[in-house]
Amino acid sequence: GAVVSQHPSWVICKSGTSVKIECRSLDFQATTMFWYRQFPKQSLMLMATSNEGSKATYEQGVEKDKFLINHASLTLSTLTVTSAHPEDSSFYICSAQTTATTDTQYFGPGTRLTVL
Amino acid sequence: AQTVTQSQPEMSVQEAETVTLSCTYDTSESDYYLFWYKQPPSRQMILVIRQEAYKQQNATENRFSVNFQKAAKSFSLKISDSQLGDAAMYFCAYRRTPGSARQLTFGSGTQLTVLP
Numbered sequence: 001g002a003v004v005s006q007h008p009s010w011v012i013c014k015s016g017t018s019v020k021i022e023c024r025s026l027d028f029q030a031t032t033m034f035w036y037r038q039f040p041k042q043s044l045m046l047m048a049t050s051n052e053g054s055k056a057t058y059e060q061g062v063e064k065d066k067f068l069i070n071h072a073s074l075t076l077s078t079l080t081v082t083s084a085h086p087e088d089s090s091f092y093i094c095s096a097q098t099t100a101t102t103d104t105q106y107f108g109p110g111t112r113l114t115v116l
Numbered sequence: 117a118q119t120v121t122q123s124q125p126e127m128s129v130q131e132a133e134t135v136t137l138s139c140t141y142d143t144s145e146s147d148y149y150l151f152w153y154k155q156p157p158s159r160q161m162i163l164v165i166r167q168e169a170y171k172q173q174n175a176t177e178n179r180f181s182v183n184f185q186k187a188a189k190s191f192s193l194k195i196s197d198s199q200l201g202d203a204a205m206y207f208c209a210y211r212r213t214p215g216s217a218r219q220l221t222f223g224s225g226t227q228l229t230v231l232p
């Protein structure tokens with residue numbers, strides 16, 4: 001149980017284009033999803049907290065107009081990197097928190113984004 | 117703000133031996149959760165063990181156990197009978213106030229190598 005998927009697992013795009021990453025909770029409902037960014041050999045950095053049906057809460061320093069987050073249902077959250085640039089290249093990870101037990105986050109497998 | 121410190125960037129252990137990974141944290145809260153997550157080369161974050169701060173008993177999951185010292189704000193992970201599959205980056209994480217949607221605060225990670 002408590003499986004989270006991400007799609008795509010990796011994506012390469014040209015500078016200036018937009019990329020959408022999906023995060024799905026497959027066997028549970030998630031009122032809250034989190035989006036993290038991870039650089040090589042570093043820890044996870046929280047970008048934003050996404051609550052179903054409401055606007056995401058962004059961490060300080062994260063551009064909300066660049067990283068658009070939508071959490072339209074209890075099983076799906078999306079992160080759109082708009083007008084991507086090479087510095088946006090990174091590993092993006094989502095996690096989901098169940099409604100039943102709100103103490104544990106389950107992580108997706110991550111998405112590697114490379115912007116050329 | 118809560119902080120989590122992992123002072124060992126790298127550790128190594130011989131297969132079948134025991135290793136302990138250190139973690140300290142800083143908080144003014146009295147009730148919170150602590151976690152150890154494992155991130156193997158696949159980059160998938162896997163929950164290893166969790167500890168509720170109000171419980172005095174140390175959590176155990178098979179070969180993994182913790183030494184939770186609340187007064188010292190210390191939360192170390194012991195891996196017994198180490199296996200090659202235990203090789204990964206290990207992150208200690210803190211989450212305040214159980215029962216609500218709260219983000220995790222991660223340490224910087226410890227890269228564990230298991231030697232055959």
